[in-house]
Amino acid sequence: MNSISTKNAIVYFNSEVYTEINKYIETTKPSKIFILVDTNTHDACLPNFLGQIESGNIEIEVMEMPNGEEHKTIDICTGVWEALSEYNADRKSLLINLGGGVVTDLGGFVASTYMRGISYINVPTSLLAMVDASVGGKTGVDLGALKNQIGVINEGEMVAIDTSFLDTLPSKEMVSGFAEMLKHGLIFDKNYWNTLTHLEALDISDLDQLIYDSVVIKNKVVTSDPTEQGLRKILNFGHTLGHAIESYFLENADKTPLLHGEAIAIGMLLEAYLSTKTCGLSNEELEIITNGILKTFTKVKITENDQKAIINLLKYDKKNSHGVVKFVLLEAIGQPKIDCVVSNELITEAFINYNN
Known part of the structure; x- marks a missing residue:
C-alpha cells in the first residue's frame, strides 16, 4: 500500500x-x-x-x-x-x-x-x-x-x-469510526458511499483498502485548504448538529454519552433532511442516505427538551461567523455546499422527522 x-x-x-x-x-x-x-x-x-x-x-x-x-x-x-x-x-x-x-x-x-x-x-x-x-x-x-x-x-x-x-478495538468503536468513512463518501465520492453501504459484498480483507481510500479523500480536501478557509469546511458535514448532540449527551448525567461516530451519524441524518429543504437534495437520495446510515447505527431518542438544549449549543460551533450558524449540507450525494444558513424552526422539523 x-x-x-x-x-x-x-x-x-x-x-x-x-x-x-x-x-x-x-x-x-x-x-x-x-x-x-x-x-x-x-x-x-x-x-x-x-x-x-x-x-x-x-x-x-x-x-x-x-x-x-x-x-x-x-x-x-x-x-x-x-x-x-x-x-x-x-x-x-x-x-x-x-x-x-x-x-x-x-x-x-x-x-x-x-x-x-x-x-x-x-x-x-x-x-x-x-x-x-x-x-x-x-x-x-x-x-x-x-x-x-x-x-x-x-x-x-x-x-x-x-x-x-x-x-x-471493541466493535462499538469500529462502528464509531465507520461514521466518518460514510461522511467521506457523502461529501466527496458517491461510488465510495455505495461501496461502504454494500459491505455485505466485501470481505474483511477489504477494510485496509477502504481505510486507505478514506485517508486519500480527507487528504485531498485538507491539502487544498489546510486552514479551513473554504473547501475543508465540507469535512464538517453532520458535525454542526452532531457535535452539539455529542456535547449535550456528554454533559448531562441522565444521558448515556454517545461515541463521536454515533453522534455524527445522527447529525448526518438531520443535516441530510435539512439539505432537502434548502439545497435541493432529492427525497430519493435522502432515503438512500437514511437507509445507508441506519444499516449500521441505531436511532437515539431525542426529546423536545433535548432538542432545545442542542439547538442552543449550536452558537458555539467553530464554523459560525458574526453570530450566524453555518451548516455544510448536500445538493446531492458527493456534492456538498458550505456556509448554509438554516432556521431553528427547520432544525426542529428535522428532529421531528428523525424521531418519526
Whole structure:
C-alpha cells in the first residue's frame, strides 16, 4: 500500500510503519522519545509497538492518560506538559501519540505548544483516528463539554497507520469510526458511499483498502485548504448538529454519552433532511442516505427538551461567523455546499422527522 503525501508530512501504512519510524529516529536523533498512551492502548498496543521500535541509546519515556472524551481537557494537557518538563524534554524531543482520536488530538496539541513546539508522530489505533483524527493537522481539546474549542492546526512529522491495532478495538468503536468513512463518501465520492453501504459484498480483507481510500479523500480536501478557509469546511458535514448532540449527551448525567461516530451519524441524518429543504437534495437520495446510515447505527431518542438544549449549543460551533450558524449540507450525494444558513424552526422539523 503506497504512502500518501500530505502538505507537510507523509502517511505510512502497515509494512512501512516501523521502518519509517525507525528511519526517522535514526536520521533526526531526538534528544528523548516520549510516548503518550491512554489506559487502553497502554495494555493493548504499547507492548507490540515498543517491540518494533529501534531507539538505539535514546531514552524512551511512556506517559499515560485516562481514556475517554471526558479527559480531552486542558487539565490533562497540563499534566502531560508537567511530565515532559519533569523528564527534561527539550525542543529536540519527539512525542509519539499512540492511541485513538483523543490521544492524537490532545498529544498533537501538547507537542505543538510545549516550548512553542516539538516534533510529534501520530500512530492511530482506532478506526476513527486512522480515517479522520490523525490526518490533517487539527489538534486540540474540549472546553468543558464544547468540542475542540481550544487547539491549533499543526501537522506532525508523519502518520503511521498499522491496521493490526484494530484487532484490539471493541466493535462499538469500529462502528464509531465507520461514521466518518460514510461522511467521506457523502461529501466527496458517491461510488465510495455505495461501496461502504454494500459491505455485505466485501470481505474483511477489504477494510485496509477502504481505510486507505478514506485517508486519500480527507487528504485531498485538507491539502487544498489546510486552514479551513473554504473547501475543508465540507469535512464538517453532520458535525454542526452532531457535535452539539455529542456535547449535550456528554454533559448531562441522565444521558448515556454517545461515541463521536454515533453522534455524527445522527447529525448526518438531520443535516441530510435539512439539505432537502434548502439545497435541493432529492427525497430519493435522502432515503438512500437514511437507509445507508441506519444499516449500521441505531436511532437515539431525542426529546423536545433535548432538542432545545442542542439547538442552543449550536452558537458555539467553530464554523459560525458574526453570530450566524453555518451548516455544510448536500445538493446531492458527493456534492456538498458550505456556509448554509438554516432556521431553528427547520432544525426542529428535522428532529421531528428523525424521531418519526
